[in-house]
Amino acid sequence: MSELNFRTEDLTLQEVGDYFVETSMDRQTIDKLKSKKTVVLQGARGVGKSFLLKVAQKELDESFSDSRILAVYVTFNKAGLLQTSNPERFKHWMLAKVCNRVIREARKKGTLRQQSTIFATLSHDGTDEAAQIRLQELERDLEDAWKNEGVSSKFDSGIDPEVIKDAVEDLCLQAKVRRVVLLVDEAAHVFIPEQQRQFFTLMRDLRSPYLSVKAAVYPGVTYFGDSFQLSHDAEMISVNRDILDPEYLNAMREIVLRQDPSLLPQVKKNGEVFDALAFAASGNPRTLLKTVSAASPLNTSNAQRVMREYYRETIWSEHSALADRYVGHRAVIDWGREFLQTHVIPSLRTRQRQSEEPDRRVFLWVHRDAPVAVKEALRLLCYSGILHEAGSGLVATRGLVGTRYMLNIGTRTGAEPEPVSATAWLRKSISIKRMMEFGANHDLYEDIARLDVEEMDEEGREFLKSQLHRSVDQLDMTAFSRGVLKQLGFDTVGKILTASESDFQQAKWVGPVRSRQMMNIATAAVLEYLSG
Incomplete structure (x- = not known):
């Protein structure tokens, strides 16, 4: 299998045209x-x-x-x-x-x-x-x-x-x-x-x-x-793609096959496995490309492993890591993760085991008068892709008005013993009308309601300097690119920022064209890391 490209920055305009799957x-x-x-x-x-x-x-x-x-x-x-x-x-x-x-x-x-x-x-x-x-x-x-x-x-x-x-x-x-x-x-x-x-x-x-x-x-x-x-x-x-669109799975499948047509036999043979990965990605092509690549060769066993690793650990650790760069928001970042991982998702799974009709809800509704810190925590979860806003000003039980969010499907099913079959089961009857509701003064808000969000926005000016010593292992790039950078001694964010293309040409088989590609990949990964 050829290496899949996760980032637009790595593509030429010609490749962008070749890989574009129009909906x-x-x-x-x-x-x-x-x-x-x-x-x-x-x-x-x-x-x-x-x-x-x-x-x-x-x-x-x-x-x-x-x-x-x-x-x-x-x-x-x-x-x-x-x-x-x-x-x-x-x-x-x-x-x-x-x-x-x-x-x-x-x-x-x-x-x-x-x-x-x-x-x-x-x-x-x-x-x-x-x-x-x-x-x-x-x-x-x-x-x-x-x-x-x-x-x-x-x-x-x-x-x-x-x-x-x-x-x-x-x-x-x-x-x-x-x-x-x-x-x-x-x-x-x-x-x-x-x-x-x-x-x-x-x-x-x-x-x-x-x-x-x-x-x-x-x-x-x-x-x-x-x-x-x-x-x-x-x-x-x-830009969020609608997972309930009848053409959603076909479009996501085509996004992968445009980059690597050699995957077609595996996708055909393991259609339900691929569909589970696509549905779990909740409309995010980069997540799909990453999980498909990590599950190679594509089969049920590899997909189960990847879904457990990514949706139980990686996506949550990436969200928690925001606290290192967004210091003023550490409390709301931690609260948001606990809110979903400790309360919302376990509650949905508990209902699934106890009721005759399994709970297929993936939508949350939060009252518009919920504490500002709560809404800030939910917004940051949207930034991380764990939640997706699915409508504001919506009327719920008793005529109350609030905002609807969709829980990332992978985080909902990744906790199950068999995530692939759980995802296949879940996607059969999701309804946007069925929501888990949280009112204006829910008990779970108690620990977060008193935070002053205005104080969170005062960012320290030492942010950049504090990040320069961090390892290249924390950058979102392929293992090959990361390995070459380490081999050349560019093992931290700061060293990459000060590198030049001629520095990269010291590596074996790396000439002007390859060094430019490496510089673009490394710089894009560093800058996205600094942006969160």
Whole structure:
């Protein structure tokens, strides 16, 4: 079996097109990403936000000569390196990065053949090329400032949102470009609320007839700020796949087979086993790819082992590990895990054994007036993919209003003696109308209700430094890549951040192409780790 790719960052645009399995929901989402609308794309880690952004970029690139719509993809995954005492650093880094990427894509498409006076004013010699070089240097200076906080760094990029809008308008009018679509991945660094508020203010300020912004964010840990009103300033789109959709299992199967067609005989022979893994993944392609890869060769015994390991241990330990990076939220993180593992899941399993009609509930309902700390704990569980919000403002028993959540199927069945058969049994009669309800003053809230969530948001500035010594073993990458990094001596987060492609070429059989791939994989894993 060939190695499956878990991350969009590891794929070329051509591979993105080859691996794309279109559903009606995906098509609607991609069309909105290509439209004039301002869009916030929300989903947990691994559900496919980056992939959909890349598909939209690829389609716009291929149709540019006819549509004249310029796609500009930009990732903010290095935002975690800008955790400093100077709040202006992040603002000017964002502005420089956006402006630089617009220039870069416009040059690639040949639309800057004539000098753009707005862009050119950003450089001393008055050319677009010089402006791009200056902006690239500014990006690097700001991203590298974490290495020595004491060294002064220039913070003023000379850009503001109005400058970017004017430059884009000039570009469109001069080059007959209809509009620019800005696709922002990793838009808001997960654990720095102030950076998130700055980004969404910028997102609102950049909106114009010639520029539309689309941004990918995580559920549960996104702070929009006071100046950005989601209901008025953007359309929210959830990427969560509906496990009750009749086409769900076929789509998930095709996602795996597009990457590795050689798996088809195993999947056909062990169809129910594959379906259990797909259903347990609860709509998350990355989770499915990981569990299928770990269960190779695919059979009941391997799938049972993987489901026990992943859904009883790995997914929970990853959630608890957030407390090391999100120190202010340690109490709610721990409470959320205990709430589900100690109370909710055992309660469902107990009912299954005692009642004549087995309990197939996987939905929870929580009253809208539940303590803020409780809702914060549930939001963080959504970020980890253990819960999925499945509707707000919903009426439950006695006409009360609250929010519905779906429990990750794997966490529900992974605790069973035979997770594969338990998952097959469960998926036959799940009903979205059957919920486990928790009122506004449930007894289980007692230990968490008194926490002050506002105090949790005050993040320490020493976060980055505290993470640099952590082992490469904690990064989400393949065993092969991890082994090569260790062999070369890059065994910690800090060492990887300071490495270069030439360093990786010291390994046997690693040349320029392979070293670039390794650098991209290693950097993506480090930056996702720093983002949570």
